Amino acid sequence: MKLKDIAIVGILLAIGTILRYFLAMLHTPLTPNMIIAFYCLAIILIKPNVYEALGIGIVAGVLSMLISSSVFPQANLISEPVGAYVCFCFYVVLRNRENLFPMVTTFIATLASGFTFAGIATVFMRATLLAMYHDNFSIFVAVYVPIVVITAVFNAVIVQILYILSGRVLVRGNE
Secondary structure, three states, X not given: OOHHHHHHHHHHHHHHHHHXXXXXXXXXXXXXXXXXXXXXHHHHHHOOOHHHHHHHHHHHHHHHXXXXXXXXXXXXXXXXXXXXXXXXXXXXXXXXXXXXXXXXXXXXXXXXXXXXXXXXXXXXXXXXXXXXXXXXXHHHXXXXXXXXXXXXXXXXXXXXXXXXHHHHHHHHHHO
């Protein structure tokens, strides 16, 4: 990866981290994970190899874990690399076939990351989650699934818009 690519990844991860941090401070029931959106944008823009994409996911996982207000922040260490890997795979498959490939790629990567996080949190925090939801695990699922899907839609739209805008900036930079 070139130094310019590393700088782009760093800037995008920093923007995503700052946005996630400020959104978490609002204490809303739905806190979008902007880090996912920005590492997907980074992967789409710089076109890394699979190991570099996983590295981006690991860094994103550490950042997410450090600022997370979730029930089990350590799950980010696995869910974010999973999201980055899925983003990389779908980017490779869709990049030449679809005009909306950034949106589709980010949507699927966010779902993969979110549901991986939920699965890991469920395994390690089952007793806590059951206590929080009064021994009714279906309530947890009913709450968590819409959050992940809404976040995936939000991230997908944001990345599609930013991809179009970044394409214009990159074209101007080459003129």
